[in-house]
Amino acid sequence: MFYKMRSQRLKKRGFPKKILLAIIPLVICLSLLAIPLGLANRIKITVSSPLKPIQKAFLVAGKGVKRAFLWIPASWQAFSRVEELEGEVFCLQNKVATQEAVINRLQTELSSVTEYYRGVKLGQKPLLAHVIAYDSTDLRRSILIDVGSRHGITLDSLVLAKDALVGRVSAVGNSTSRVLLITDPASRIPARILETSDVGVVEGGSGELCRLKYLSRWGSKVEEGYKVVSAPIGGVYPDALFIATVAETLEEEGIPYKTLRLKPRFDLAKVDTVLVLKKEDS
Amino acid sequence: MPWLILLPLVFLTSLLESTALKEIELLGIRPDLFLIIAVLSAIRLDLLEASIASCLVGLAKDILSTGPLGFNASFFIGLSLLIGLSRHKIYRDHIFVQLLIVLIASLVHRGGYALILGLTHGSLSPWLLLLNVFLGALYTVALAPGPYWLFKKSIPMHPIRT
Numbered sequence: 001m002f003y004k005m006r007s008q009r010l011k012k013r014g015f016p017k018k019i020l021l022a023i024i025p026l027v028i029c030l031s032l033l034a035i036p037l038g039l040a041n042r043i044k045i046t047v048s049s050p051l052k053p054i055q056k057a058f059l060v061a062g063k064g065v066k067r068a069f070l071w072i073p074a075s076w077q078a079f080s081r082v083e084e085l086e087g088e089v090f091c092l093q094n095k096v097a098t099q100e101a102v103i104n105r106l107q108t109e110l111s112s113v114t115e116y117y118r119g120v121k122l123g124q125k126p127l128l129a130h131v132i133a134y135d136s137t138d139l140r141r142s143i144l145i146d147v148g149s150r151h152g153i154t155l156d157s158l159v160l161a162k163d164a165l166v167g168r169v170s171a172v173g174n175s176t177s178r179v180l181l182i183t184d185p186a187s188r189i190p191a192r193i194l195e196t197s198d199v200g201v202v203e204g205g206s207g208e209l210c211r212l213k214y215l216s217r218w219g220s221k222v223e224e225g226y227k228v229v230s231a232p233i234g235g236v237y238p239d240a241l242f243i244a245t246v247a248e249t250l251e252e253e254g255i256p257y258k259t260l261r262l263k264p265r266f267d268l269a270k271v272d273t274v275l276v277l278k279k280e281d282s
Numbered sequence: 283m284p285w286l287i288l289l290p291l292v293f294l295t296s297l298l299e300s301t302a303l304k305e306i307e308l309l310g311i312r313p314d315l316f317l318i319i320a321v322l323s324a325i326r327l328d329l330l331e332a333s334i335a336s337c338l339v340g341l342a343k344d345i346l347s348t349g350p351l352g353f354n355a356s357f358f359i360g361l362s363l364l365i366g367l368s369r370h371k372i373y374r375d376h377i378f379v380q381l382l383i384v385l386i387a388s389l390v391h392r393g394g395y396a397l398i399l400g401l402t403h404g405s406l407s408p409w410l411l412l413l414n415v416f417l418g419a420l421y422t423v424a425l426a427p428g429p430y431w432l433f434k435k436s437i438p439m440h441p442i443r444t
Contacts, residue, residue, distance in 0.1 A: 062305045136300050137354075139395060
């Protein structure tokens with residue numbers, strides 16, 4: 001009797017009906033979770049494609065605003081410290097000369113790595129692309145680029161910047177594609193250390209660094225600065241594509257394998273132009 | 283009337299979150315404007331309207347990220363239902379109450395996401411996840427007064443039925 005009265009009172013107020021209606025979107029969204037990943041990626045990329053020109057404009061505007069904000073205090077300080085800075089110019093010129101020497105050395109190093117894999121047939125054509133958006137979730141690392149299936153991009157196409165692997169295409173739209181960066185937690189790349197030929201798997205760590213896991217604990221001694229390149233296991237990645245350098249060896253007790261912390265040559269989150277390797281048959 | 287404000291706001295937030303907000307990130311962490319909109323909508327709007335608004339906001343976030351489609355949308359709707367059903371118990375008019383709700387929601391959202399990522403991808407450092415959860419939640423709250431002011435000026439508070 002009491003429950004009947006209560007339900008009648010609630011019905012009269014229309015409260016449960018509203019709750020039921022409000023739950024419908026929840027049911028729809030929960031059912032979206034059951035969509036296969038490939039189809040979900042396809043939906044996402046198709047829906048976000050029309051935003052491409054506006055995203056490009058916002059990206060440029062954001063960078064411009066940041067530069068302006070940084071320029072105002074910097075110029076104000078520079079104005080008051082102009083004499084001091086003039087004195088420092090001489091010192092900086094010397095430092096520039098030193099830096100040039102470092103750059104020359106690094107360029108030689110870079111060209112040696114480039115030469116290393118230039119001889120290997122990649123079977124892929126390069127295509128220049130611009131970054132138009134970033135991942136909206138902090139813990140994921142992906143970028144949206146302004147080329148898609150219309151330009152011959154296919155799933156798993158490799159993405160490079162400054163002759164180093166940046167990631168692979170995880171979703172392709174008509175004119176945009178999403179690139180899963182090597183620093184994303186879901187990224188797995190078969191790799192080997194150039195100097196020792198030890199093979200492992202590079203995994204993203206969500207931050208700026210990534211890890212080379214599953215190396216034999218009793219394998220060769222690895223030193224900081226060793227180069228890690230891709231291994232052709234699985235057929236997605238070609239042989240000897242530069243990934244990162246070894247930053248640190250992580251010694252964890254009770255684990256049968258060794259893990260290395262890797263540092264990509266540059267901050268992947270700040271890259272704005274990339275090279276996509278189109279597959280020859282696409 | 284609220285949709286005239288909400289729809290452009292969700293569109294603008296989507297653009298900002300995927301592009302320009304990258305410029306103000308701290309240690310790789312950005313504020314979550316989507317969550318702020320979902321929470322403030324849940325506080326100010328009718329239960330059904332808030333649920334639809336949260337669905338839109340969540341789907342926008344899902345579309346612009348790598349995670350599974352529907353994850354954020356489901357969380358935001360659940361959150362808006364929870365807030366909507368319990369708002370008669372809280373003094374929701376005050377800014378600090380609303381900021382506190384944003385903080386708790388952000389901690390739960392980021393914590394849940396970090397937990398799922400941590401369980402599914404073993405390579406993530408627990409310290410990095412903790413930093414992301416706490417710094418990200420605080421950063422989100424720090425930006426919440428802006429949208430709060432916008433909501434206060436443009437969307438009237440839905441009365442509570444007694």
